[in-house]
Amino acid sequence: MTPASSRRRDLPAIVASIAATVLGAGLGELAAAIVAPTASPFAVIGGGMIDLAPAWAKDLAIDLFGTGDKAALLVGIAVLLLVVAGAAGVLERRKAPWGRVALVAVGVVGAIVSFTRADAGTLSPVPSLIAGAAAALVAGVLIARLRRGRASAASGDDDGVTRRGVLALSGVAVLAGVMATAGSFALSGGARAVSAVRAALRLPSPATTTTVPAAADLGIDGLAPVVTPSADFYRIDTALIVPQVDPATWALRVHGLVEQEVVLRWDDLIALPQKETVATLVCVSNEVGGSLIGTARWLGVPIRDILARAKPTAEADMVLSRSVDGFTASSPLEALTDDRDALLAIGMNGEPLPIEHGFPVRLVVPGMYGYVSATKWVSELEVTRFDRAEGYWTSRGWSERGPVKLQSRIDVPRSGAQVAAGETVIAGVAWQTHVGVSGVEVQVDDGPWQKATLATAISADTWVQWSLPWNAASGSHVIRCRAVSATGETQTSDTAAPAPDGATGWDQRTVSVA
Known part of the structure; x- marks a missing residue:
């Protein structure tokens, strides 16, 4: 058998295994909604990955995806799971029952990780075990049908009929998995109940307040x-x-x-x-x-x-x-x-x-x-x-204590913005909470530092807005800003990454003036 023909024979097994895994994952999510809402297989695996992630990986995820880092992680888990499922399908076709063993192993890993979570309960391992067992069972049945079909084809029967039947069943498995996942959302009554409690809640009146000037x-x-x-x-x-x-x-x-x-x-x-x-x-x-x-x-x-x-x-x-x-x-x-x-x-x-x-x-x-x-x-x-x-x-690996560092940011104009020549404004915010900001300076290109006008600060515990009029000349310009704290410290130009205790450096924007 040539490598190309072997790969062609692997494809239906890959599809069947992926379909079985989608069904297993859906049943696992449904089981979690019923018996252990905090033990969703996806959440368990994702939480374990977050726990194991080094600081640089966390920074990279936040840098790339911002507040969408969790959605990106879930998508990444889904893609990884499908890759593992596909590999398990190949393994099951070529060396049964090791593909099924691999799928069960994924469920067992999820069950073990669920026990390590702080909110683990007696039933926490159940959803992951159901997901792994269901995926292995369905994948085993579908791929066994493929093997029997090929055996029949060798004796003159039409193997294509079997392949089409297995692909049709795989489609049914995917649909069932999607429906089970939808059912898990429908059964997640805890979230709706707490949302209703929050909506009905009336906060007590404050004894003291802070005025925003x-x-x-x-x-x-x-x-x-x-x-x-x-x-x-x-x-x-x-x-x-x-x-x-x-x-x-x-x-x-x-x-x-x-x-x-x-x-x-x-x-x-x-x-x-x-x-x-x-x-x-x-x-x-x-x-x-x-x-x-x-x-x-x-x-x-x-x-x-x-x-x-x-x-x-x-x-x-x-x-x-x-x-x-x-x-x-x-x-x-x-x-x-x-x-x-x-x-x-x-x-x-x-x-x-x-x-x-x-x-x-x-x-x-x-x-x-x-x-x-x-x-x-x-x-x-x-x-x-x-x-x-x-x-x-x-x-x-992050610093033991984390006092907020002196920082400032340019909001207007945005980096890469097209600005009309003439009178405009440069503006932003600055902060060093619980210390306060006494000034902000702005530099255009390599010119002198100019003092910006500060808005009235609410308190030392808040950021403060600042602005500077700018007569913008045609061409490309680089704008920088730096803050001065209430204690007289000037924001450093030394560049440092967020780890282990906060980023430093001057914010700058490149703008084009027409």
Whole structure:
């Protein structure tokens, strides 16, 4: 048999195995919706890949796909699964039963990984085991029919009839898999229930508020608004399936190096005096000039008040916050107990937290990158020490502490934009949260640095808008900006990647003036 003819014989087996895998994956998703919503085979495998991913891989994914990194990961998993399925089909045709063994092995791996998840339950392995077993069973049946058809063809019967029949059955398997997946979405009632609870929830009135000055927003087209709409706020986390937490079942445990363990439930939390503040959050993966930053109006209870109830001991220097899905962040104790508005937040821009942003409760800590502070769906605060515990990303090579660095960004004009010659404007935002910004300077081409006009800052915990009039001459121009902090530090020109503690360098835009 020639290599070409062997490959032609492999093709129906590849199609059959892929179809069987689609059916198995659909049945696995359906089983997850019924018995273990957090153990979706795709989510389990994807979560395991996120957990194992080195820092550079995370940065690359965010750099390439931004907030679409999770969708890209799921697509990547699907493509990889189809490749494995195709290879298993070839293996099953040539050396049965090893193709089926490979498909079962994929399900077993998913089951094992499901046990390692923080939200694992007794039934967590079931969906992955069902997916692997169903894929192996159907692939085995279809490919066995192909082998029998070829045996019949060798004795004079029409092998094409068998191939067409197997391809038709493969189509049925794919359709059944798609329908099972659709059924899993239909049965995901937990998400709908929590959404309904959130929609009906009424937040308590704040005891204190932060005023946003009218002069804080320059009103320039293309410039980021001083307060980011919730729908536009960046989302970076490790949750492929957004946790669905009912406030009625939520609880926060404060323990560790404390004199008194504290447990708060939702009714306890909302009964406390609420504070409304405006704060800017930024992801450590934000490149110079990047968009992984946003400012919102947050409502919640100061974390220092909760920690004061627990009374941390003198040896404590860190708080390990934990999400319901197992994510952890290691925040310096002093950052949660000093004068900044570090909150157990329940509201965002006048509404309950969006589910994907941590509903019902999350941490908001100005001045710290999110990987060491912005735990969503928070369920635990463990008071401990940096030499005894590590957060999720610090255990993967990121810096132990993550204070936000001094940065500025050009929003107007956009890079590559066509600008009309004459009077126009250069504008952007600058920040070093919990320190503040005292000035921004702009350079056009290699000319002198010019002082921009700052908008009125809401507080040191927020970014500030800036602008500079520009008489644009025809030609191509390079625009740069740098910020000056409230302490007199000038933003460095040294270029550094986000890992391990935040990007540095000057943002610049190249524009063409007609």
